[in-house]
Structures are given as structure tokens and as C-alpha cells.
Amino acid sequence: MGQGHLTQAFLTSSAGMMQPLSCEYYSKKWKRNVPALPHRQVQCERIHIDGDILSYMINDEDKVGVYISADALTQEKNYFEIEILDSGLRGTIAIGLGPSQYPLDCKPGWNVDSVGFHADDGRLYKGCGLGRPFGSKCLSGDRMGCGIKFDQNDASGMRLLVKVFFTRNGEEIGTVVMPWPHGGLHPIIGLHSEGEEVELHLDSHWNHDDVILMAVDNVDDEWSRLHQVRLNGCILEYTGRGKKIIDVGLAQARSPLDPTYHYFELEIVDPGENCYIAIGLARRDYPKHRHPGWNKGSIAYHADDGKLFVGSGVGEQFGPRCHKGDRMGCGILFPRDYRADVDSGGSAPSSPEEMDDLIDVEDYVDTDSDDGEIWDKQTSETNIQVFFTRNGRTIGSREMKIPQGGLYPTIGMLSSDEKVFVWFCKLFLDTKKE
Numbered sequence: 001m002g003q004g005h006l007t008q009a010f011l012t013s014s015a016g017m018m019q020p021l022s023c024e025y026y027s028k029k030w031k032r033n034v035p036a037l038p039h040r041q042v043q044c045e046r047i048h049i050d051g052d053i054l055s056y057m058i059n060d061e062d063k064v065g066v067y068i069s070a071d072a073l074t075q076e077k078n079y080f081e082i083e084i085l086d087s088g089l090r091g092t093i094a095i096g097l098g099p100s101q102y103p104l105d106c107k108p109g110w111n112v113d114s115v116g117f118h119a120d121d122g123r124l125y126k127g128c129g130l131g132r133p134f135g136s137k138c139l140s141g142d143r144m145g146c147g148i149k150f151d152q153n154d155a156s157g158m159r160l161l162v163k164v165f166f167t168r169n170g171e172e173i174g175t176v177v178m179p180w181p182h183g184g185l186h187p188i189i190g191l192h193s194e195g196e197e198v199e200l201h202l203d204s205h206w207n208h209d210d211v212i213l214m215a216v217d218n219v220d221d222e223w224s225r226l227h228q229v230r231l232n233g234c235i236l237e238y239t240g241r242g243k244k245i246i247d248v249g250l251a252q253a254r255s256p257l258d259p260t261y262h263y264f265e266l267e268i269v270d271p272g273e274n275c276y277i278a279i280g281l282a283r284r285d286y287p288k289h290r291h292p293g294w295n296k297g298s299i300a301y302h303a304d305d306g307k308l309f310v311g312s313g314v315g316e317q318f319g320p321r322c323h324k325g326d327r328m329g330c331g332i333l334f335p336r337d338y339r340a341d342v343d344s345g346g347s348a349p350s351s352p353e354e355m356d357d358l359i360d361v362e363d364y365v366d367t368d369s370d371d372g373e374i375w376d377k378q379t380s381e382t383n384i385q386v387f388f389t390r391n392g393r394t395i396g397s398r399e400m401k402i403p404q405g406g407l408y409p410t411i412g413m414l415s416s417d418e419k420v421f422v423w424f425c426k427l428f429l430d431t432k433k434e
Contacts, residue, residue, distance in 0.1 A: 043068040045104040047191065052200050056088065056191035063105045065191040069202060072184025073097065079147030079206035080187045081167070084119065087140045088195030093119040095144045097164055097178070097185035107190035112392065113181045114188065117144060117166040117173070124166070126176055127423065130260070135166065135173040143169050147206050148185065161234060161421075167206070177234050179267065179421060222424065224254040227288040229413060235269055236420050238413035242273065246289045249413040252282065253424070256406025259338060263331030264409045264424040265389070268303065271324050272418030277303040279328045281386060281407035291412040297403050300412065301328060301388040301395070308388070310398055319388065319395035329389035332407065333397070338382065 042049075046057045046065035056065045073079070082095055096108025096116030109116025109125025116125045119138035123131030138144055145167035162185070165175040178185065187202065223231065228240035228249035240247040255261070266279050280292035280300025293300030293309025300309050303322035307315030322328055386407075387397035411420060 041070050043070075043100070043104060047189075053085070053197060054082075054189055054191065054200055055197040056193065056195070058194055064107055066102070066104045066106065067189040067200075068098070068100065068102055068104070069187040070100075071202075072100070072186045073148050074184075075150045077203070078150060079145060079204050081143050081145040081201045081204040082189060082198040083143045083201070084138060084140050084198055086195050086197040087119070087138075088191075088193045088197070090193035091120045091137070091139060091196070092190075092192035093138070093144075093196055093198060094125075094188075094190035095119075095146050095166070096125075096188050096190075097146060097148070098188045099181045100183050100186050102186070102188060107192065108188040113179065115164050115176055115178055116188070116190065117146065119144065124174075124176060126178070135168050138168060143167075145170075145204065145206065146187065149175065222253055223251055224408075225250065225252040225288065227251075229411070232419075234421055234423075236266075236411060236413075236422060238272065238416065238418040240414070242276075242415045245414075247414060248289050248291050249418075250286075250288050250290075250292075251411040251413075251422075252284070252286070253409040256284070256408045257281065257332045258406070259334045261424055262334065263329060264422065265327050265329040266411060266420040266422045267327045268322060268324050268419075269421050270417055270419040271303070272413070272415040274415035275304045275321075275323065275418070276412075276414035277322070277328075277418055277420060278309075278412035279303075279330050279388075280309075280410055280412075281330060281332070282410040283403040284405050284408055286408075286410065291414065292410040293412075298410065299386050299398060299400060300410070301330065303328060308396075308398065310400065319390055322390060327389075327391050329392075330409070331387055331389075333385040333387060335382065335384070338384075 044065070044067040046059050046063060047067045048055045048057050054067055084093060087093065094107040094109065094116045096114060098108055098111070098114030102114060103111055107116055107118065107125070108114050109118070109127070109131070110129050112127050114127060117134060118125060118131060121131060122133070122135045122137045124134035125131045147165055149163040149165060161177050162180050163175045164178050166173045189198065189200065191198070228238065228247065229251045230237045230239045236251050238249045240249045268275070268277060271277070278291050278293060278300040280298060282292045282298035286292070286298055287295055291300065291302070291309070292298045293302065293311070293315070294313045296311040298311060301318060302309060302315065305315065306317065306319045306321040308318035309315040382402050383399050384402050385397045385399055388395045409424070411422065
């Protein structure tokens with residue numbers, strides 16, 4: 001999500017829509033002398049350092065205390081640990097990895113390009129404030145560890161993704177795949193309640209077995225339709241010919257967006273020949289050979305021209321073009337009284353075979369009139385706001401009616417060698433427009 005910022009607060013507009021509040025984060029160099037680490041320049045806020053002991057400093061604003069190591073993990077030093085000396089009032093201790101410029105008031109895992117294992121709930125947080133069940137809670141006396149399993153062919157430094165693993169009391173819990181940011185991934189510690197104190201061991205060693213433990217990223221389960229698109233690990237790759245307009249590659253998520261999971265992003269790993277990449281939302285029975293946004297019941301932001309397509313093959317100028325390394329996001333602002341089971345209505349196909357039957361029939365429906373008739377029968381009376389982002393900043397939004405069954409995250413590609421990395425989470429972005 002680039003340099004975007006996160007927020008979990010919302011305002012209610014006069015129209016009853018949930019509007020995200022912007023939360024500005026900034027990083028300041030800690031200007032005190034650090035006697036325990038004389039040869040390192042760490043970054044920290046609201047953390048007291050005494051040798052290898054880190055303790056939370058109470059503050060009037062009740063902000064998180066964060067410690068960021070000066071050195072990123074490497075193949076030689078790929079693991080570190082903390083021992084919880086005192087879990088304090090709430091035990092809100094977190095260990096993880098993130099970029100060197102990570103915000104100094106966010107626990108690891110809350111913000112983009114970061115991942116964290118949290119002691120108070122045993123959950124894993126990856127780039128957003130919604131954690132998933134991961135391990136056991138950790139208390140005083142427990143050890144929490146974090147490291148990277150570097151591939152042997154990473155010596156060139158040209159890596160895109162790495163496997164991050166966590167441990168509890170010397171036993172590996174599981175792994176998660178993370179993008180490798182410029183400058184690498186730095187150890188990050190977060191503390192957030194009175195009395196919390198940990199001992200940091202940056203020079204710990206870990207010799208993991210070759211046994212494959214639980215993988216947190218079950219990416220295969222996130223996609224219900226992959227047409228001329230291949231899933232390679234966490235990356236979607238275009239496999240079509242890319243010669244004609246009907247050679248669209250389409251990837252559609254298994255579940256529609258809802259008030260809990262209402263935002264997703266892609267990062268352009270390889271723009272391919274023409275960067276004909278699109279991100280958007282579409283009804284579940286959307287034609288598989290059409291870019292999202294081209295047909296009724298869909299909306300999409302296209303990377304190659306920066307245009308927004310809303311149920312039509314004619315786009316409107318909307319935002320900047322996107323290139324390699326750019327991140328494009330799409331989400332929904334639902335009404336506060338929205339109920340998915342009522343407002344989206346209808347029934348969706350329950351099997352891949354049933355879906356294929358629907359798509360095969362609609363592949364012959366290309367005219368706006370025929371497609372419009374189908375769309376009119378499927379829409380509900382509920383209006384939503386669909387918004388788009390680029391590198392964490394909101395570009396704009398459009399109002400549309402939600403179809404029966406909801407709107408599904410959909411990715412389109414149409415030129416050779418295109419590759420994107422996609423992930424889903426709650427809404428975390430800076431609402432400043434470009």
C-alpha cells in the first residue's frame with residue numbers, strides 16, 4: 001500500500017455513509033543518547049531503553065510506544081526475539097517487521113508493509129488493523145520470536161517476496177508471505193500499556209527444520225475464478241495471448257466486499273507489454289472475457305490510461321496512470337444500516353460448474369442493451385460509494401447500486417507478462433486526494 005496511512009475511525013455523512021477519517025503519521029529520529037546501543041541509531045518513541053530492556057513510557061495521549069531497529073534482517077542475521085519481563089496492565093505487546101520509515105505510533109502489523117504477532121490476543125496482523133487467529137496469547141516469562149526464511153537464490157538481492165515466521169517459546173507457529181520493501185524489513189517492537197517491559201535479543205539464532213508448518217496465506221482460497229490468469233504463490237500472472245480485445249484475463253475473488261472486508265489492493269509487480277491492468281468490482285456472473293468496468297454491474301480503474309470505467313467501454317478521465325511498483329486500491333463505503341443478507345439479496349451460484357454455466361451463457365451477451373436488461377433485473381435499491389486509491393491516497397469515488405449477491409473484487413489483465421500482487425484487508429488509507 002505504498003506510503004499510505006491507516007485509520008480505523010469513521011464519520012457519518014449526511015447521507016448516512018461511513019466516511020474514513022485520515023490519521024497522519026510521522027516519524028522522528030529519537031535524539032537521545034542510547035548508551036546500551038552506542039554503535040546503532042535506533043528509532044523509537046515512548047520507549048525507555050536500559051541496556052537490552054525496553055519499557056513503555058506513559059503519555060497523556062495514550063499512544064503506542066514503538067522501537068525500530070537500525071538494521072534490517074539479513075540472511076546472516078535473520079531472527080530476533082523478545083522475552084516478556086512484565087506484561088503490564090493489558091499485555092499489549094507486539095513483535096514484527098516493517099520498513100525503516102514505519103510510523104512510530106503504530107504497532108507492527110497495523111500499517112502497510114508490516115506484519116506483527118500480538119501478545120494480548122495471539123493474532124497475526126498483516127498490513128491492517130484486523131488480525132487473524134494465529135497462536136496462543138503471551139504473558140510474562142514467554143518468549144516471542146520473528147524471522148525471515150530467505151531463499152538460497154536471494155543472494156542477488158532481487159527479491160520480491162519473503163517468508164516471515166514467528167515463534168513462541170522456541171516453537172515455530174507459522175509463516176506468512178510479505179513483500180520485500182526497499183531497504184528491507186526491520187525488527188519492530190510495540191508496547192501500549194503501563195508496566196510493559198521486554199528484553200530484546202537482536203542477535204538470537206534460529207535453525208528451523210525443513211518441515212512445512214502452517215501457512216497463514218491460503219491464497220488459493222481467495223479466488224473463485226481465474227480465467228487466463230495463473231496464481232503463482234501470491235502473485236497473479238496473465239497467461240492469455242494478449243492479441244485481441246477478447247483475450248482478457250480475469251481474476252475474481254471468492255467473496256464479495258462487505259462492511260468488515262471492504263477494501264483490497266494490488267501492486268504492479270510487472271506491467272508487461274502494455275500495462276493493461278484494471279482493478280475494480282463486478283457482479284459474480286460477470287463475463288470472463290471482459291475487462292472489469294466495461295459491462296453493466298462493474299466499475300474499475302485502469303492502469304494504462306488512468307480512466308474510470310463504469311459499466312461502459314468508454315472511460316472517463318479519473319486519476320494518474322499506474323506503472324511498475326504502483327499500488328492501486330478499491331473499496332466500498334457502505335451505509336451504516338447496510339445488511340449484506342438483505343440489501344444484496346438473491347442467490348449466487350454455489351459451485352464452479354454452476355458459475356461456468358452462467359458465464360458461458362453471458363459470454364454471448366455483448367450489447368449494452370442486452371447487458372443492461374440483465375443488470376436492471378439484478379440490482380437492489382441500496383446505493384453505495386465505490387472509491388479508488390493510488391499508492392495509499394484516495395483518487396475519487398462513484399455512487400452505484402449494489403447487485404444481488406454483492407460486488408466482488410475483480411482484477412483484469414490484457415498484455416503479456418503482466419503480474420500483480422493482491423491482498424485484502426479493512427480500510428487503511430490517507431484520504432488526501434492526489
